[in-house]
Amino acid sequence: xxxxxxxxKYFEDMYSIRLTQLEAERKRGVKIIGTxxxxxxxxxxxxxxxxxxxxxxxxxxxxxxxxxxxxxNICPLVKSSFGAIIDACCGGQIACSHVSLVDIIVAEATCDxxxxxxxxxxxxxxxxxxxxxxxxxxxxxxxxxxxxLKKFGMFMDTVTGHSITTxxxxxxxxxxxxxRKLLHRLYDLRKRDPPPIRGSEILRVMQRQFFLSPAxxxxxxxxxxxxxxxxxxxIESKPRILLSGCPNAAGNTxxxxxxxxxxxxxxxxxxxxxxxxxxxxxxxxKDPWVGLAERYLExxxxxxxxxxxxxxxxxxxxxxxxxxxxxxxxxxxxxxYAIEKFRVQHALKKMKVPMxxxxxxxxxxxxxxxxxxVEAFLEMLS
Numbered sequence: 325x326x327x328x329x330x331x332x333k334y335f336e337d338m339y340s341i342r343l344t345q346l347e348a349e350r351k352r353g354v355k356i357i358g359t360x361x362x363x364x365x366x367x368x369x370x371x372x373x374x375x376x377x378x379x380x381x382x383x384x385x386x387x388x389x390x391x392x393x394x395x396x397n398i399c400p401l402v403k404s405s406f407g408a409i410i411d412a413c414c415g416g417q418i419a420c421s422h423v424s425l426v427d428i429i430v431a432e433a434t435c436d437x438x439x440x441x442x443x444x445x446x447x448x449x450x451x452x453x454x455x456x457x458x459x460x461x462x463x464x465x466x467x468x469x470x471x472x473l474k475k476f477g478m479f480m481d482t483v484t485g486h487s488i489t490t491x492x493x494x495x496x497x498x499x500x501x502x503x504r505k506l507l508h509r510l511y512d513l514r515k516r517d518p519p520p521i522r523g524s525e526i527l528r529v530m531q532r533q534f535f536l537s538p539a540x541x542x543x544x545x546x547x548x549x550x551x552x553x554x555x556x557x558x559i560e561s562k563p564r565i566l567l568s569g570c571p572n573a574a575g576n577t578x579x580x581x582x583x584x585x586x587x588x589x590x591x592x593x594x595x596x597x598x599x600x601x602x603x604x605x606x607x608x609x610k611d612p613w614v615g616l617a618e619r620y621l622e623x624x625x626x627x628x629x630x631x632x633x634x635x636x637x638x639x640x641x642x643x644x645x646x647x648x649x650x651x652x653x654x655x656x657x658x659x660x661y662a663i664e665k666f667r668v669q670h671a672l673k674k675m676k677v678p679m680x681x682x683x684x685x686x687x688x689x690x691x692x693x694x695x696x697x698v699e700a701f702l703e704m705l706s
Contacts, residue, residue, distance in 0.1 A: 329555070331547035332525060336654035338544070342377075342536055346425050349375055355484050358426035360405060361434060361533065362596050362623055364454055365616050365662030367496040367606070369430070370538070371488045371663065372480035377422050378534035379429065381405035384401020384686040385418045393444060396438040399658045400685045401573055406441050413448040416494050422535070427534060428483060430476070432456060434627040435660055452479055460621040460628050470617040477613075485518050493612040499538050504602040506545040511599070513552045514591050515645055520555040521548075523567065524580045530597045531574040563587040566641055568668065569653040570661050571596035576686055579653045586699045587706075591645045594638050596621065605636070626660035636663070642677055648705045650679040651698070678705060 346356055358379040366434045369376045381404025390407035397435050410416075412423035429556040431442045455472050457465035477488050513520055529548065565588045567580060570596065572601055580590055593599060606612075606619040624634035641647065650672055652663045665681055672679050680701040684690055 327520065327524065329548065329551055331544065331551045332337040332529070334544045334547055335529055335536075336538060338532065338536055342540065343421055343425075345405075345537070346375065346377065346422065349693065350388050350425060350427075355427045356425050358409075358423070358429045359431075360429070360438070361432045362601055363432040363434065363456055363620055363625070364430050365620055366534070366538070367493060367500050367612075367616060368477050368480060368488065370499075371492040373475070373484045373486040374480065375537070376430075376534070376576075379405055379409065379423060379426065380533070380571065380573040381408045382531075382573030382577075383408070383420075386411055387686065389416070389418065394441060399435070399655050400435045401571070401576075401655055402435075402441055404573070404575075404686065406444070409445065410448050428452065429438045430454060432692060433624060435658070435701065437657075444667070452476070453697065457621070460632075461632075462690075466614075466617055466621060468497060469621055470613060473613060473620075475618055487501045490612060491567065493616075494608070497606045497608060497615065499614055501605045501608065503533075503542055503545070504537055504605055506542055506549065507602040508544055509549050510552075512545075512591060512674045513549065517564070517646065518559055518561065520552040520557050520558045522584055523565070523593065524577060524584050526590075527572055527577055527580050527597060529591070530593075530601065531572070533580050533601060535574070548610045557590070562587055562590045562645055563648040563702050565592075566592050566594060566638070566645065566647040567598070567653060568638055569665075570649055570658050573597070576690065578686075578688075579651070579682055579684060582691065582695050582698050583651060583702075586695060586702055588649075588651075588698070588702045589643060591647065592641050594634075594641055597624075599637065599641065631664060631667075635667060638668055639671060639675065640676060642672070647677065649701065650677060651701070652679055652681045652683070654683050656683055656685045 334556050356667050357376040359376055360379050367589050383404055386407030387403045389411050390403035408419035408423050412419040429449045432454045433439050433456050442453050454476050481487050495499040567590050600623055604619050604622040606615040623638050652665050
């Protein structure tokens with residue numbers, strides 16, 4: 325057996341350290357922004373002198389609170405996130421400790437469940453919604469999103485009392501690009517056969533990306549990469565799996581854990597807790613606002629249409645990571661990803677790459693059933 329990765333402990337220990345940091349910042353008057361999606365640019369938040377933490381929910385505990393207001397038959401991630409916010413704002417004890425530290429929520433107009441839920445948020449926290457064009461591959465989309473980003477920048481100016489300067493925005497773009505380059509280095513190491521780290525371990529690291537400060541996260545990724553450079557995972561050859569679909573917010577590791585417990589090894593993730601979070605860099609040679617607009621519209625979310633970018637990304641990942649099979653994992657009632665599954669499956673069929681589709685929620689009732697299906701899929705690939 326390979327020795328445990330000592331660098332992973334860094335991420336385990338950072339939660340309490342980050343909480344202390346955020347509490348100290350609030351005492352100094354720093355505004356803490358809560359975000360829920362990749363489409364909200366960190367660069368704008370940081371260049372205005374604020375800090376940010378992610379509020380995406382991966383816990384089942386907060387869902388009953390949300391269902392006092394929301395239908396049961398919508399995405400568990402939306403319900404978990406909303407339930408955590410109202411619990412923290414109403415003096416509850418279910419939500420994670422960091423939720424109560426947020427001064428303002430910056431949301432985004434992606435799927436219908438999110439957009440309508442965001443109409444309820446101002447009852448609990450001041451909320452700003454960043455609008456998104458839904459057809460990103462047009463000049464009009466870029467122009468519109470550019471105007472939305474500048475409006476958001478003006479909003480952040482008023483929130484913090486610090487005007488966003490071009491120099492500050494360029495510095496934050498450079499910092500964010502450095503994070504993306506480090507993650508590319510980490511993911512390149514996973515192309516080895518066998519990869520030097522399990523996908524379930526990577527997921528727990530990626531779940532910290534938008535909670536830790538950029539400097540903290542970068543330091544942790546450097547430590548992992550340095551340790552992995554000389555590490556060989558002492559395992560037999562296993563089917564190489566690409567995990568694609570909905571994000572695995574912190575607390576939700578059910579499907580990835582099952583895949584690796586049953587004998588597969590996840591070598592890449594096409595998700596918001598995977599490659600979508602870092603794949604494209606901001607062009608540092610362009611006007612920073614234009615560079616941000618172009619880069620963030622490259623995120624191949626299923627809320628966009630048509631979404632050829634995502635099909636191309638999946639095909640490239642399958643080739644680059646020498647993938648044996650794809651597990652397409654969707655959350656119950658996530659219609660955009662559930663419907664897009666058929667186009668992904670069609671593209672993979674042409675490549676002669678098998679795909680297993682799994683739909684689940686945050687509960688444990690289907691663990692055995694998913695395990696049986698995953699085991700059969702992996703046996704077919706072996």
